[in-house]
Amino acid sequence: MKIAIAGAGAMGSRIGLMLHQTDNEVILIDRWPDHIKAIRENGLIGEFEDRKVVANLPIYSPEEIVEDHANVDLVVALTKSMQLEAMFQDIKPIIGEKTFVFCLLNGLGHEETLSKFVPKENIIFGTTTWTAGLSGPGHAKLVGTGSIEMENLDPKGKEFTLQVLEVFQKAGLNPIYSNNVRYSIWKKACINGTLNGLCTILDCNIADFGSLNVARNLIETIVGEFASVAKVEGIELDQSQVIQAIEATYDVKTQGLHFPSMYQDLIRNHRKTEIDYINGAVWQKGKNYQIATPYCAFLTQLIHGKEELLNAK
């Protein structure tokens, strides 16, 4: 299968590399000049737990994409949320009538963005539990294991989605065909919509947040807001199950000692966050549906305030 990875950061590098190793024609697309340079010079280096792999993958910046790569079979979208629209604007030349887009971004509101570029029947949505990190440009650290849920947005897309599933299966990415990927996306958004913002604004790791007397009430209130908005979109979140999933992350033996990605982006690296696509998206949707979401609103504002104070780029 001819596959473009649109957004070849840590997770894009992992998926691109694993798909490449099982004989797909993979190209990477990313905006980071040092990353492009390193991969062009030395290949993409993937450090698995038990082996090191060097993959000579073609990598382009979005503006470089030319018609040579027109009509890829699949674009796997893995940009930061706020870069999704600009990426697809730039890579229009490679998207043909039959090209599918598989969106693996965290957060909410991406369906609306992607619908501007591809018909709904060519969109697959998914979530993943894989993790990945970059230890430097061109250098991916690929420990642990994970799985990928996927589902076509429109029944017409099912046949091709099952082909994608097979390709991902061969690559060892442990795909699962989902019957309700929107539920999984909302559930994951709840986890990010509580831990990301709250650990960032309180300046603490997940276990420390979980130990607070106020933790339970805060997550109940925020998950409640997500659930009210999701309900209007036809998704009945099981709030106690979602809360259980959030509280499971407090364990120091699993994720407890980690600082969420938003913390790392903003507090450590002074980068703008994805808050507008998590709590901010719930706030905006809530406005449209006339549902009050004050905790999502306030948390979004606090994170934006912190971005300004830290001069985040």
Next chain:
Amino acid sequence: MKIAIAGAGAMGSRIGLMLHQTDNEVILIDRWPDHIKAIRENGLIGEFEDRKVVANLPIYSPEEIVEDHANVDLVVALTKSMQLEAMFQDIKPIIGEKTFVFCLLNGLGHEETLSKFVPKENIIFGTTTWTAGLSGPGHAKLVGTGSIEMENLDPKGKEFTLQVLEVFQKAGLNPIYSNNVRYSIWKKACINGTLNGLCTILDCNIADFGSLNVARNLIETIVGEFASVAKVEGIELDQSQVIQAIEATYDVKTQGLHFPSMYQDLIRNHRKTEIDYINGAVWQKGKNYQIATPYCAFLTQLIHGKEELLNAK
């Protein structure tokens, strides 16, 4: 007049010292052992802009108060909000039938506490714009000028309140008889209820907070919650006037470069905050009156979370 200062921190030291200098019989009451020791050994040292004063004022811990001091004319309450009740429990022996209490604490909910110890007609409420600092135990820094608004809670208390006004006038404390001290207390609570919590949780000074794009909307929302609750208590806050007063503090030539007291207490000194008597009080009152105050609730919870994380005492 025989006056006890219940809570002789920075502000209590200022007021006690100034009242002492104009021939009132002043005693200080405080719980800080080093402060008591220093004042007993060297007197209370007041460093004004133009002079240094040493006042040999008697100082006691609340438990030491004995009947020697029974029936003081006036107790000026200047504890931290959370220490008010315990202080009055301890100093019961000095409160006679005719003793008045003049409450100068910031925050809300103190009327209910004081009413347990003195009849309403013996309570005076006030706010002050004086500032004061302690550079160490027994050592007060007393720069700048200010004024004190005061009003009896009950019409029966007016006669004595005017005597207190005269005593404060002589001491140079610039008292003003107020016709609506509750309005002033709520207005001041709005200023503290926005700047204190927000600067603390965002880790910034007042000017930096004021420069944020989200500042205006945050203060509008929080002041709106205060106003809804105040209205039930018969106080019609002029919200745009209150917002103007808040925004006036952003100026770097006045208070802009300062970190609010809550920031200093919690972030610098790891002390518990007065949030329960500001935003927390509005949240609790809102619950009683069935008024939603989600920003006050969330901010209170965030500050309590931060207190726990910093192991604040």
